[in-house]
Amino acid sequence: MINSIALLLFIGIAFVGCDSQEKSADIILIAPSFTMNADRPWAEAVVIKEDEIIFVGDKQDALSYQNSTTQLIERSDGMVLPGFIDSHVHLLSGGIEMNDCRLHDLKTPTQIFQAIRDHFAIHPKNEWLRGSGWELPIFPDGNPRKEWLDEISPDKPVFLLSADGHSAWVNSKALALAGINAQTPDPVNGRIERDPNSKEPSGVLREDAMGLVEPLLPLYNKDQIDTGLQFAVKEANRLGITAILDAGTEGYASNDSIRGSYDGLDSYREATSDKKISMRVAVSQYANPESWKDDLTNLKKRRFANELGVMNTVKIFADGVIEGGTAALLDAYLGTDDRGILNWNPDTLKKAVTEFDKAGFQVHIHAIGDWGIRSTLDAFEFARKHNGVEDKRHMMSHIQLIHPKDVPRFKELNIIASFQALWAYPDKYITDLTLPVLGPVRSRWNYPINSVFLSGARIAGGSDWTVSSLNPLYAIEVAITRRGPGEKDGDALFPEEAVKLETMLRAYTLEGAFSLFKENEIGSLEVGKLADIIILDRNLFQIPTHEIHNASVVQTIFNGKIVYKKGEAVSYTHLRAHETRHDLVCRLLLE
16 A cells, blocks of 8 residues: 555656656746747747747746756847848858958948958058959949059059959959950959059959959968857857858858868868858859859768758859949940849750759859840749759849849749848939939839839848848838938838838748748747747838837847847957957957
8 A cells, every 4th residue: 555655656657757757847938928939929038948949929928837956038128039040142152251351331431442442551561462342333344453453462463353243353463373465355243343444454353254363362271160160150140140051151152272171061061061150041042154063062072961051052143233333234234235144045044954953962052134134044944844843942132123024924934033132222322323224113113122022922031241231120121211220310212122021021021931841840839840049139011110220139049048138248369469451340349
């Protein structure tokens, strides 16, 4: 009898222990929570255990999971969201660039010249002066001169990539080393800007003309690549980003063996396999018009997949950019006979996309002009007819100028539209370099985000960092207002193309997860999904739309662990303390 009682007591204690274990939580978040779940859009609380969401619902029910070790986070004036997902970003190269000469956000030639001089003085032993971030509208016709760089660096070659990544500004030394002179023909899909009188190169190389100099640039070593990735991931976490599609890693192509044996793809593979980064990553590799068959063979060899990372996406450039006159247009740029540069012969693009699709790759295509966009849609349609309908989730990025007849085709062909919405307002790129060369009829179709959304197509959000800000809240605000961040009044860029806050939050969460084939794992606050979650300092639905960009992430949770907390110092040990410009960057990151 005693043994029976003891057995019953033991079983009872065991059941209590199991129930206690099941009801325990590592983290409880008490804050207005926008879930992205259509059945329950809002909740009062989210409960996390290990790497998983185990409860979403009322505050009192959530608190029943609390025990002595639970971390309770309350933010009644804030907001909880799924982690942001950037569907088009150059994260790794952005991290590496932080140790180059950075010209981003500088607004005058004087500021740019001074930044170049400062970097030159800090790095006198560097073989090349290299950097990025200068904006085309700062200079007449987007064409800075080589002589201006010659004054700063007459003997050392200079290579400065533009903010949009489609032009390079070089000095006379760089041109000489590359053998570029008045007799050098423009390469296919590229243009050497020239002095109108002498026809000598003036100092700017567009599109594939940059490739005449790029092979001469010093290679980044493994340490620079890996530390660049670590830096970029920390910066992304600070802004609430927990998953990305890196839209083209540098350093590898079938016809580019001189670039070395360790590249960005290796870094991503190693970091995700060893779980060295707090980020889910889909990596893409480039395919080029002349080498796409070899690229396909090599991409098959370099595929990988692990818990945090995958490489199964090919990146293609259909055309260039409007401000540089290299985006491909159905009708010529106003006042010219020039329709821009279509990088691929349409028939070749159709064949290539069909073969990549057949091989099981997701295809991610940069297309900006209406001709570039149409040829891309035609290629996707061709592949669909030849290979059948499968769940490949092909994507088009940027999609600036869409012909209205092509808007419905995104839905019809199941093409995900990855907009970089931060560009959809009347800045100098638009007012000085875009609208004047398009005219009013075509201009109306600049960044028609709402039209594409209303057609039923999927909208994803991306930054294209370092071309523009990595902060999703800036792009979200501009998509809603069609004005510059913080602008309450004033001109808006075709306000009929504005979308709702809910649309953009979904674009940066659940639709982003769909673009990565991870909608069953992340992208919404639902029981059973992985705990990639962010907490904002204010509720975006309760503030004026022109203040959305002022909101900040106070905590970022990745796989159930807090990886960023506002106000806590983060060490960026690879930045050199004596570099005043980098000190500024570091200080800004810690604010």
